[in-house]
Amino acid sequence: MTMTMAQLETLPTETLLDIISCLRGPRDVRTLLSLCLTSKRLWMITQPFLYNVFYKYVFDHNNGIYVKRASRIRPLLAFARTLALRPDLGGQVFRLCINANHDPSDSVGEWSAAVRNETIAVLNSVIHQKRIPCQLEYVTAINGARMNPLIVVIAALAPNLENLDLVSGREGLRGLRPLYLPGPDGRPAYLSRLKSLHIKDKLKMRHPTMSEVVDLMCLPSLKEFSLAFCEGNGSGCPIFELPTGSFKFSELHLIRASLDATRLTNIMRACENLEVLAYETTVPWDARRRVSCQFPAPALLPCLEPQRQNLKSLRVDLDVANPIAIEKWHRCPQYGSFRAFENLKHLEVEQGILHDFGNLPPNIETVTVLACDYPVYDMMAGLAEYCKNDFSRLELVSLRPKFPPASGLLGIPGAYTFNDLEDDDWFREQYRVGCATLDTIVNDVNFELEVECDGWEMYQHGEL
Incomplete structure (x- = not known):
């Protein structure tokens, strides 16, 4: 039963706080605004929740999708102005999601001169009150509607900020x-x-100031850091050569990255205690030798050596086990053995390294096989044999094909689509036989097997 506003008003404040705290994300902004307009009491309770997060996206209720703000300068200016005038709300800001890669067309031209001048005056006073360095430069930048100085002003007005998502650009x-x-x-x-x-x-590390990212990575309370489009050939990409213990975060994500072995090794050495690492590259296979500094697969484990005893979760996708680029299994580049990573519990790697499950660490709990598009029967039979005497903590093995409907991992030659399971009787029967063979291999193992494709789900539900 839907609770009416009148009933909502009768609830204790603690209960209201519990209910309203469940409203999160751009999708719920309209609901929070409606609550603010209901009564003075609900306004006082609800308003701070509107300032917990500043989003770079808004929710389009008509189309049910998230869209980028049409103008990102104006909402940022308005948000900063409100925090300057209401310091109590500034204390409620815990997360900022800001797209600073603004389009030159972003402007405050639609504002009246009075509103624009008043907003700029308020923010200029913040710059002076907070004693932000290079005050004249920042005042000029605010007047010119630059994004980064506004980020500094908002951070100065949000003393409890815990999470910052930033899209950088020009x-x-x-x-x-x-x-x-x-x-x-x-x-x-x-x-x-x-x-x-x-x-x-x-800009993929081409702006000269991107070298300063190392200073942001050294923030003392940082627990999680991620950097997308980290291109080692970019003129602004640092070498990351810092003393051991410079990076305090325990979780690192390098997404769409292209780093040489020296840079990755330096990052590992600079970490004090890295427990979670994700490294993914999107450099095309045929472009690596010509334009990329991406380290080769055999260099991975030497790079990770400084954190060998600390890593508990590792995800690596170098796109080296792609059957389109490499037709034969034995030609897939090898990473080597993970046996020495004794504390590693969760591993996600491409199928090409798993010729031998004996390369897995002894305490492994979950394994996700990425780009799993080569036949898996021998691989899984080998794992089942190993599990008789080893891998006592292994709970889950997940096979994640890159190309649906996962006919490659079942050893079915040729290119197929999911529609072929409906239209091609021969393929459908081959697929069913392949699934049954795999099912038989893992029938008596102690771990759970997942194959992340609709065809496997159909087989398990008796629909093939």
């Missing part, structure tokens, strides 16, 4: 230095409580 990291410069107590003045930092660099 400005790179220019003007963000106050975010990581130490204050009088030796800690960063504005991001001392930041726990997670996610940066997507649309």
Whole structure:
């Protein structure tokens, strides 16, 4: 039964807080706004929740999708102005999601001169009150509607900020230095409580200021860091050569990356205690020798050596086990053995390295086989044999094909689509036989097997 507004008003404040705290994300902004308009009491309780997160996307209720803000300068200016005038709301900001890769057409031209001037005056006063370095430069930048100085101002007004998602672009990291410069107590003045930092660099490390990313990575309370489009050949990409223990985060995601072995090794050495690592590249196979600095597969484990005893979860996708580029299984590049990674519990790697499951660490709990498009019968039979004396903690093996409907992992030659399971009787029968063979191989194992494709689901439900 839907609760009426009148009934909602009668609830204790603690209960209302529990209910309203369930409303999260751009999808629920309209509901929160409606609650604010219902009564003064609900307005006082609900309003702070509207400022927990600033999103770079808004929810289009008519089409049911998230869309980028039409103008990202104006909402950022308005948000900063509100925090300046309402410091109590600034204390409620825990996450910022900002697309600073603004289009030159973004402007405040539609605002009246009075509103624009008043907003700029309020933010200029913040720059002076917070003693932000290079004040004249920041005042000029605010007047010019630049994004990065606004990020600094908002961070200065949000003392409890814990999560920052930033899309960088034309400005790179220019003007963000106050975010990581130490204050009088030796800690960063504005991001001392930041726990997670996610940066997507649309210019792929070509802006010269991107070298300053290492300073942001050294923030003292950071637990999770991710960097997308980290291109080692970019003129602004640092070498990451820092003393051991410089990086305090325990979780690192390098997405759509292309790094040489020296840079990755330096990052591993700079980490104090890295428990989770994800590294994914999207460099095309045929372009690697010509334009990429991407390290080869055999170099991976030597790069990870400094964190060998710390890593608990590892995901690596170098796209080296692609049957389109490599037709024969034995030609897939090999990473080597993970046996020495004794504390590694969760591993996600491409099928090409799993010729021999004996290369897995002894305490492994879950294995996800990425780009699983080569025949798996021998591989899974080998694992079943190993499990008789080893891998006592293994709970789950997941096969994730890159090309549906996963006919490659069942050893069915040729190219097929999911529609062939409906229209091609020969393929359908071959698919059913393949699934039955795989099912028989893992019938008596102690771990659960998942094959992430609709065809396997159809087989399990008796629909083939």
